[in-house]
Amino acid sequence: MIPHFEQRDGVRVFIHGGVPQAPRRLDLEVANGEELRIVLPLASNVSEGLLTALKGRRYGSAVGRILCGGAAHLSYHRMVVTENAERPYDYGAPVVLDGYITFISGAITVGKDAQGEPLLHCHAGFLDRDGRQHGGHLVLNKLVVGSENLVIRLCLFDQVAYQAQPDGETHFNLLHPVHQEAS
Secondary structure, three states: OOOEEEEEOOEEEEEOOOOOOOOOOOOOOOOOEEEEEEEEOOOOEHHHHHHHHHOOOOOOEEEEEEEEOEEEEEEEEOEEEOOOOOOOEEEOOOEEEEEEEEEEEEEEEEEEOOOOOEEEEEEEEEEOOOOOEEEEEEOHHHOEEOOOOEEEEEEEEOOEEEEEEEOOOOOOEEEEEEEOOOO
């Protein structure tokens, strides 16, 4: 199938090139969890701060939100049109921002890579120092906290790990919940 847009009940819907994977809801129930409120101070590297907060804790995966705060430096990616018929959209070159950056919101997922190490993924919206809106996939290991603490809420889960797996519909590697004992 050739990827394309369709109108459905007045809404523009993108149809991926692969075999539809309906229903798209993937879930697993867990018996236990833990909630953390993480406050990262000025000049902290966010990836390092999150990994430090997770160190020694028993969990399989986590999801969370950036609640408030700012950045002094960040790098993010947006989707761009490609020449590839099978994957017409992909992450573009990084956009780098410096200066006073204020977060509007952000969604964080903590999964595991093929070696079982933490895999951090984040999409966020934010304002640059001139008040312009930005948003996309944040590169957390290049995100440095600015003059306001960055406050993050994480919910840790046991017995389930988000693992990057190929997705036949989108042709992206997506985080899928997999039953697995916490480590």
